[in-house]
Amino acid sequence: xxxxxxxxxxxxxxxxxxxxxxxxxxxxxxxxxxxxxxxxxxxxxxxxxxxxxxxxxxxxxx
Numbered sequence: 001x002x003x004x005x006x007x008x009x010x011x012x013x014x015x016x017x018x019x020x021x022x023x024x025x026x027x028x029x030x031x032x033x034x035x036x037x038x039x040x041x042x043x044x045x046x047x048x049x050x051x052x053x054x055x056x057x058x059x060x061x062x
Contacts, residue, residue: 013030022030 019027
């Protein structure tokens with residue numbers, strides 16, 4: 001799932017929303033969307049940590 005698909009999908013449900021009446025297929029789709037979002041966030045977090053380490057090393061060596 002790409003970022004645009006995640007953004008579009010994110011408008012169809014809310015985190016914490018009552019799940020009564022949601023079909024199994026819809027629940028699986030939500031799980032897929034949320035797992036893709038977790039992966040996207042994990043990648044961004046890793047990248048930001050790497051950038052922070054580079055910046056800290058630069059300023060500590062100056």
